[in-house]
Structure formats: structure tokens, C-alpha cells
Amino acid sequence: MKVLSWLTIALVVLWAVVPALFTGYDPLAGVPAEKLRPPSLEHLFGTDAVGRDLFARVVHGSVHSLSGAFVAVAVGLLAGTLLGLLAGSTGGLLDDAVMRVADVLLSVPGLLLALTVIILLGPGTVNVAIAVGIGSVAAFARLARSEVVRVRRSDYVEAAFGSGGRFPAVLWRHVLPNSLGPIIALAALQFGVAILAISTLGFLGYGAEPPTPEWGLLISEGRNYLATSWWLTTLPGVVVVAVVLAASRISRSIGRDRT
Amino acid sequence: MSLLDVRDLAVSYDARPAVQGISFTVEPGEVVAVVGESGSGKTTTAHSIIGLLPPNATLDGGRILLGDSDLATWSTRRMESIRGAQIGLIPQDPSNSLNPVKTVGAQIGEVLRIHKRGDRRTISRRVVNLLTRVGLPDPETRARQYPHELSGGMRQRVLIAIAIALEPRLVIADEPTSALDVTVQRRILDLIDDLRAEFGTAVLLVTHDLGIAANRSDRLIVMKDGRIEEQGPSGQVLSDPRAAYTGQLLRDAPALSVREFRAVEQTPEEPTAEPAIVVHNLVKEFRVGRRPFRAVDGVSFEVRPGTTHALVGESGSGKTTTARMVVRFAEPTSGTVTIAGAGTVAAPGTAAGVGTVAGAGAVAGGRAARDFRRHVQLVYQNPYSSLDPRQSIAAIVEEPLRNFRLGDRAARRRRVRDLMERVALPESLLDRRPRELSGGQRQRVAIARALAVDPGVVVLDEAVSALDVTVQAQILDLLEELQRDLGLTYLFISHDLAVVRQISHTVSVMNKGRIVEFGTTQRVFTDPRHDYTRELLAAIPEPVR
Missing domain, CATH: 3.40.50.300 (P-loop containing nucleotide triphosphate hydrolases)
Structure with a gap:
């Protein structure tokens, strides 16, 4: 399962990097005569209402979804870990303040939070990614803090202070590396979640503008033909599901290796 | 049958x-x-x-x-x-x-x-x-x-x-x-x-x-x-x-082999020499609910340079809390700790004259507190938890040198090699991680790290208690040898009287936060004056008493 998950992710990353290797069709230019063809050898995923090859659109769309997810995870990981590290290592008032804000953020549904941020930032691919990232800051911060608090109490951290270590040096050299395991696992999990969230926002029309082939947008566009052309929604959906499952699987294996 | x-x-x-x-x-x-x-x-x-x-x-x-x-x-x-x-x-x-x-x-x-x-x-x-x-x-x-x-x-x-x-x-x-x-x-x-x-x-x-x-x-x-x-x-x-x-x-087995007592008179220092550690009227209170609890209650002792002083007591006697105040990982509620060459630490808020370092920020903080770390080092009981599992042995031993910016990279490397030799560890271990080492080897690494910045005082908190007897004997021999060669002063915290008898020159027996008896090891073991000391001694096997 682990190998299969890594293969899935590797394939999707390759799609994003060298789409031309996987499909000869243009994702934007349609051939009206070949509209709404069901999947066949010629068109693996069939074609859409204006005769564009759906597989080409999924392949070319992966770069938007993946980079969006990457930015989202990066925002959440960096901001969350930094906040958690500060809260956990200094304690006191700062700790309380950060954690109460995190509590509030965690109590709001993630999608609602992302939507709120988008309303503030305005729609667009990058903004969607940032919004989704902000939605996951609280989760990262809380996890990072709990790990830091655990490591902070250990003998070797005290020994590091005992051998003359300054606060930032000890944080960087001992606390951070030893707290990172579960945070990396959460990042892998969040990657899948972010793809789903970005697709959801794309579906709702807050992300990429048509005709950009973003995964959520593809599913959304196919919705109008649900009764007649099942492949337009189902096949991009299957791709999204596969990537999300693979990410969560990898996350679990990281989590297990680290503990 | x-x-x-x-x-x-x-x-x-x-x-x-x-x-x-x-x-x-x-x-x-x-x-x-x-x-x-x-x-x-x-x-x-x-x-x-x-x-x-x-x-x-x-x-x-x-x-x-x-x-x-x-x-x-x-x-x-x-x-x-x-x-x-x-x-x-x-x-x-x-x-x-x-x-x-x-x-x-x-x-x-x-x-x-x-x-x-x-x-x-x-x-x-x-x-x-x-x-x-x-x-x-x-x-x-x-x-x-x-x-x-x-x-x-x-x-x-x-x-x-x-x-x-x-x-x-x-x-x-x-x-x-x-x-x-x-x-x-x-x-x-x-x-x-x-x-x-x-x-x-x-x-x-x-x-x-x-x-x-x-x-x-x-x-x-x-x-x-x-x-x-x-x-x-x-x-x-x-x-x-x-x-x-x-x-x-x-x-x-320290409990079965009778060795000579280590006598204070044998040390080269003049009897008038300034004591390496002076602990005066040290008090530590913890708040448990509303009532304050005195973990350490007016403890005073002096340790002469180049000798080993043991704090003996059972769990809850306050010996570890005392040790932590000596190395400034804990602040005293009142009283002072003076380390020769490193100044005095007093309870925050009390005036203690020139050369005083306030206890505040002792763990992380200021210049003086960091300077103090060059004079006093602590070796922990458990060598499995006191070494960062993600660092190599070389990085662990080198860390104090990096913290104090002592020498360039090459000089630090040399120093690490010297230290490894000092504690009798092969150089081949330098690239390993702590988990690949045995308990005794880890404790040697911890000692090497403590010695890296040439401290005058080393506090050993149950440093041999987690080890098997043969390993324990080797580490005790190593500690004695280091003391002879480098003139180190040890504060040795232990519950094990047999070990204390073997390594220390002077002993303080602690019970419920107070020192009930103080004296040379020989005097305390052969002629105990306090009932509690007698009870402790009665609990260890015959040959040592």
C-alpha cells in the first residue's frame, strides 16, 4: 500500500512537471465535432462539452492543484510550527494567548474559515491556497506546541542549557529536530486535505477562472452533464480521491516510523 | 524431591x-x-x-x-x-x-x-x-x-x-x-x-x-x-x-568489596584553601495547594577543592533539589550558593553584595549565568535521556565548545578527540548515535560533554545508579582518575551508601530537607552520631559497615 501511495503521488507530480509526456492533446483547445465522447482509447477520460480531451485537462490541471496544496501546507506548516514552537518553549502568557486563538480557529469549520479569508483576499488560485493554509495553522500550532512541551522537559534539553546553550540555539539544535516527526506526518495528511479543500473552493467558483483546468473546477463544470456524461465528474473525482488517500496513507506510515 | x-x-x-x-x-x-x-x-x-x-x-x-x-x-x-x-x-x-x-x-x-x-x-x-x-x-x-x-x-x-x-x-x-x-x-x-x-x-x-x-x-x-x-x-x-x-x-560490587576510605588529608590543597563550593542556609519551598512545602530546609555545607562531597538520602530527602540549586537549574527561596571563581547565587530579591548573580533567568538567560556554566557542570542519572537521540556523539561532545565559541572547527575536533580519549572511548564511536551505545558508554559521553569546557565543579546526580555493577565500578574508577588528573571537585548525589563510601571524602546525610549529619566519610561510616544515619547504615550489607 505504501509503495502504491508513493507511486500515485510520484505520477501526479510528474503530470505537473512534464504534462506533455502523458498527453498530446491541448487542454484548452476543443474540437466541437468530438464533444461529449465517452472514455475510449483515443480519449482516456472522454471529452467535455466543447470537445476538449478530459485526460489532458486533468494532467495539465495537476500543476494548479498541487502547487496550491503545496503553498497551503507551507503556510500552515511554517506559521503553525513557529507559533507552536514559541508557545511551547516560552510558556506563560504568550502560550495562553496563542493557544486560545488556536482554540477559536479550531472551533470554526475549516471550509467556512477558508471562505472567510477568501472574501477578504479576493478569489484566485494563490489566495485560495493561502486561505486553506491559514485554516490549518491552528492544527499545526497545537501539535507543534504539544511536541515542544514534551521535548522541552527532557534531560537533554536541560543538559544543553547546562552546557551554556543560548535559548534560540537550543531550540534550533534540540527542540525543533526532536519535535518534527509528528509535524511532518501532519503535513503529509494536510497535503491531501488541502487538495480536497482547494478543489472544493474551485468547485464553488472561488479558485481558478475557467477555462483553467483546475480539478475542482473540472468537477464543477461536469456537474451540468451529470445525467448524460458521467465521466466528466467521476473521473476527475477519482483522481482527487486517489491523491488524497495516497497522502493520508503516506502520513500514517511517516507517523508510524517516527514513533 | x-x-x-x-x-x-x-x-x-x-x-x-x-x-x-x-x-x-x-x-x-x-x-x-x-x-x-x-x-x-x-x-x-x-x-x-x-x-x-x-x-x-x-x-x-x-x-x-x-x-x-x-x-x-x-x-x-x-x-x-x-x-x-x-x-x-x-x-x-x-x-x-x-x-x-x-x-x-x-x-x-x-x-x-x-x-x-x-x-x-x-x-x-x-x-x-x-x-x-x-x-x-x-x-x-x-x-x-x-x-x-x-x-x-x-x-x-x-x-x-x-x-x-x-x-x-x-x-x-x-x-x-x-x-x-x-x-x-x-x-x-x-x-x-x-x-x-x-x-x-x-x-x-x-x-x-x-x-x-x-x-x-x-x-x-x-x-x-x-x-x-x-x-x-x-x-x-x-x-x-x-x-x-x-x-x-x-x-x-561496592556493597561487598571493602576499599580504603578516601581521606581528605591526602589532597594536595592547603587546608586554608578557599572552598570550591559553599552552600549557606539554602531553602527551597514548593507550593502544594495552599500550604508551602519545604523540600530543602536550611542546608549548609562546604566542599574543599579537589575532593568529593556526597549528599546521601532517600527519595524525598531534598538531595536532588539541593543539587539543582547548586547548578542553578532551580532558584533557592532563600540562602546562597557560592562557587569559587563563579560568584554567588542568592535568592532573587535579596542583597548579596558584589559578584552576585540573581537566580532569575538562570536556565536560559544572561551573560553571567552562561559564564557560570563554564565552572559548574551536571551529569544526569539516566544516560538514556540526557543525550539528544538525533545528534551524533561528536556533536554531543562538541556542543559546549560551540556554545562558548571555543576555538575554530579544527581545534574543536581535536578537543573532542582528546575528551573521548580521556573517558576511554574509541574514536570510532564519534559518528554513532546514542542509541547504538551501551549505558556505560553513554554515561562516558555525558562525562566527556561535562568536561569539555574545563569546569572546576562537576555535580553528579545519581550518575552511576542506572548502571550495572561492573560498569558502575568502571565509571567510578574513571571519575576518581579524572579527579586526580584534573583536580575536579565533585558533588555526588546518591541514595547508595556503598557507592558513596567508595567515592567520597566527606558526606552529608539528608533527611526531610535537612542535613542530619556531616563529616568525613570514615567518621560517618564508622561512628555515626545520628539515629537516621545509623538506620541507613544498618540497611546495607555487613562488610561495608
Whole structure:
């Protein structure tokens, strides 16, 4: 399962990097005569209402979804870990303040939070990614803090202070590396979640503008033909599901290796 | 016929052999001690007799004869009828061997209920009897209490009550006292002795402590690497060991080998020399609920340079808190600690004159606090937790040098090599991680790290307590050698009087936050003046006293 998950992710990353290797069709230019063809050898995923090859659109769309997810995870990981590290290592008032804000953020549904941020930032691919990232800051911060608090109490951290270590040096050299395991696992999990969230926002029309082939947008566009052309929604959906499952699987294996 | 006859027993964990064909017998009413270092297979042997091996262990061969029946062939179901009824077990750690959400009485009653000994009324009467028998005052109240309301010694008594509830013919005691203070230890061992005399129960005593084995057993089995090195009557094995390994164990065990006292007069320093450590009227209060609790209550002592001063006491005596205040990991509530060359630390808010460093920010903080770290270093009890698992040995030893920016990269490398040589570790270990090293090697790494910045004072907090006796002896020798060569001053925190006798020049005996006796080691051990000191000394085996 682990190998299969890594293969899935590797394939999707390759799609994003060298789409031309996987499909000869243009994702934007349609051939009206070949509209709404069901999947066949010629068109693996069939074609859409204006005769564009759906597989080409999924392949070319992966770069938007993946980079969006990457930015989202990066925002959440960096901001969350930094906040958690500060809260956990200094304690006191700062700790309380950060954690109460995190509590509030965690109590709001993630999608609602992302939507709120988008309303503030305005729609667009990058903004969607940032919004989704902000939605996951609280989760990262809380996890990072709990790990830091655990490591902070250990003998070797005290020994590091005992051998003359300054606060930032000890944080960087001992606390951070030893707290990172579960945070990396959460990042892998969040990657899948972010793809789903970005697709959801794309579906709702807050992300990429048509005709950009973003995964959520593809599913959304196919919705109008649900009764007649099942492949337009189902096949991009299957791709999204596969990537999300693979990410969560990898996350679990990281989590297990680290503990 | 023997009560228990083990023949050619072999056990392995995931195909790695742990016990390799051992044979011994236990006669009725006899105490047989199994001694050995960690990994020698002694606990595995004990657990295979009572059928409680972990799932990854397999019984590769041999017979375990209890009377006529061979337990090695028995199913788990069938073993259940014997556990408790025929063989009782006293587990190692009283703090996690009892169920925290059930009363003590219910847990003793459980073994009686499982084996269907009487109805509820008779069981609860028997529970009270048992608690009385193991020497717990006010047994009716105790039966209704939960484990967390009892002290470690009381919990161990409860576990003994469970083990003897059905008057088994054999009791297996797996390190029954290693988690307990010495005075409590002695009372528990006395209790086991009494019960044996009363019921004629045979005892298989598994222990790493040769002192206990020597004093409490009729016969001794010495194990190493899953084999029996030597067995025979205890007196004979101890006075005339035939296996070389037994001889080494006896030499290394601080409790059995009488060494010369280390006399203060032998140190080269002038008697008028400034003391290396002066602790004056040190107090530490913790708030527990509304009442303040004094962990350290007016402690004062002085240590002369180049000597070792030991703080001895049982758990809760305040010795570790005192040590932590000396190394400034804790702030004193009042009082001062002066380290020669590193200034004085006083309680925050008190005026202590020039050269005073406020305790605030001691852990992380200012320049002066950091400078202090060059003079005083701490070595921890547990070498498994005091080294960062993600760093290489080279990085660990180098860290203090990097912190103080001593020398360039090449100079630091050289210094690390020197330090490794000093603590007698091969250079090949430099690239390894702590988990690839043995306990003794790790403790050497911790000592090397402490010595990196040339401190004058090293505080050793139970630094050898987690180690096997032979390793312990090596580390103690190393510490002595380092002290001779580098003129180090040690503050040695320990609960183990035998070790203290061997390493220290002067001793402070602590009890309930106060120093009850202070003097040279020789004076305190040969002519104790305080009752508590006498009690502590009475708890350790004969030769050392």
C-alpha cells in the first residue's frame, strides 16, 4: 500500500512537471465535432462539452492543484510550527494567548474559515491556497506546541542549557529536530486535505477562472452533464480521491516510523 | 524431591537466544537468588517459570518441573490454575503493578475470588488478615484506599499480600526492592524472610544487587548472557568463587568489596584553601495547594577543592533539589550558593553584595549565568535521556565548545578527540548515535560533554545508579582518575551508601530537607552520631559497615 501511495503521488507530480509526456492533446483547445465522447482509447477520460480531451485537462490541471496544496501546507506548516514552537518553549502568557486563538480557529469549520479569508483576499488560485493554509495553522500550532512541551522537559534539553546553550540555539539544535516527526506526518495528511479543500473552493467558483483546468473546477463544470456524461465528474473525482488517500496513507506510515 | 526443577531451559526472543540451556533446582522452604546484570536472562527465567513470557518470546526447549508436572508443556489456560495458587509473583515496580482505579482490598480479594476461596464475607476478612500480616497499620482503612494513597513501600507490601494470599509453595520475587529506598528495602526483605519462615514458602529471588543476594539467600545462581556461570550455597560462592565472572562481580560490587576510605588529608590543597563550593542556609519551598512545602530546609555545607562531597538520602530527602540549586537549574527561596571563581547565587530579591548573580533567568538567560556554566557542570542519572537521540556523539561532545565559541572547527575536533580519549572511548564511536551505545558508554559521553569546557565543579546526580555493577565500578574508577588528573571537585548525589563510601571524602546525610549529619566519610561510616544515619547504615550489607 505504501509503495502504491508513493507511486500515485510520484505520477501526479510528474503530470505537473512534464504534462506533455502523458498527453498530446491541448487542454484548452476543443474540437466541437468530438464533444461529449465517452472514455475510449483515443480519449482516456472522454471529452467535455466543447470537445476538449478530459485526460489532458486533468494532467495539465495537476500543476494548479498541487502547487496550491503545496503553498497551503507551507503556510500552515511554517506559521503553525513557529507559533507552536514559541508557545511551547516560552510558556506563560504568550502560550495562553496563542493557544486560545488556536482554540477559536479550531472551533470554526475549516471550509467556512477558508471562505472567510477568501472574501477578504479576493478569489484566485494563490489566495485560495493561502486561505486553506491559514485554516490549518491552528492544527499545526497545537501539535507543534504539544511536541515542544514534551521535548522541552527532557534531560537533554536541560543538559544543553547546562552546557551554556543560548535559548534560540537550543531550540534550533534540540527542540525543533526532536519535535518534527509528528509535524511532518501532519503535513503529509494536510497535503491531501488541502487538495480536497482547494478543489472544493474551485468547485464553488472561488479558485481558478475557467477555462483553467483546475480539478475542482473540472468537477464543477461536469456537474451540468451529470445525467448524460458521467465521466466528466467521476473521473476527475477519482483522481482527487486517489491523491488524497495516497497522502493520508503516506502520513500514517511517516507517523508510524517516527514513533 | 525438589519443589522446582528446571532442566535445560532455553528461551529466545524473535530467534535471538536469551536463556541458553540452564538447569537448577529450588528445594521447599529455600531462598534461591538469581543474580546477573541486565540482559543476563534472569528475569526471562523467572517469567518462563510462571508462564508470563511476552508474545515475541518462545520456549525453545527444556523442562520446568513443579512437583510432577512439566509446566513447559502446559497451555495458558492450565497455567492460570497454578499462578497465585502454587506460584506467587512479587513484581518489580510497585508504582505500576497495581490497578489505579481499584481499591487495594479489591485487588487482594481478586486473587481469592478467581481461585474461588470463599464468599464475599470470608474474602474481605481474609484481605484484612493479609494486610495485617504484611505489616500495614490500620488494615481496614488500607483495604478501602487506592494505590496512589499509599507510599512505595506500602504498595510493595500490598503486592506481597497478593502473592502470598493463597499460600503458594513458591514465590518468585523479581527485583522486589530495587525501586525502594534502602531502609524500606530492608523491611520488605525482612518481611519476605518472615513469611518464608512462617509458611515454609520457597523464594526465587531475582536481583541485580549482590549485597541483597548475599545476605538473603541460601543458594546463589550467577547468570551471564543466558547461561549459569556458577551456582552453589551462597556462603561458598561468595567466599570462594570458582567462575572468573563471579569474582569480577564481587570485586565490582561496592556493597561487598571493602576499599580504603578516601581521606581528605591526602589532597594536595592547603587546608586554608578557599572552598570550591559553599552552600549557606539554602531553602527551597514548593507550593502544594495552599500550604508551602519545604523540600530543602536550611542546608549548609562546604566542599574543599579537589575532593568529593556526597549528599546521601532517600527519595524525598531534598538531595536532588539541593543539587539543582547548586547548578542553578532551580532558584533557592532563600540562602546562597557560592562557587569559587563563579560568584554567588542568592535568592532573587535579596542583597548579596558584589559578584552576585540573581537566580532569575538562570536556565536560559544572561551573560553571567552562561559564564557560570563554564565552572559548574551536571551529569544526569539516566544516560538514556540526557543525550539528544538525533545528534551524533561528536556533536554531543562538541556542543559546549560551540556554545562558548571555543576555538575554530579544527581545534574543536581535536578537543573532542582528546575528551573521548580521556573517558576511554574509541574514536570510532564519534559518528554513532546514542542509541547504538551501551549505558556505560553513554554515561562516558555525558562525562566527556561535562568536561569539555574545563569546569572546576562537576555535580553528579545519581550518575552511576542506572548502571550495572561492573560498569558502575568502571565509571567510578574513571571519575576518581579524572579527579586526580584534573583536580575536579565533585558533588555526588546518591541514595547508595556503598557507592558513596567508595567515592567520597566527606558526606552529608539528608533527611526531610535537612542535613542530619556531616563529616568525613570514615567518621560517618564508622561512628555515626545520628539515629537516621545509623538506620541507613544498618540497611546495607555487613562488610561495608
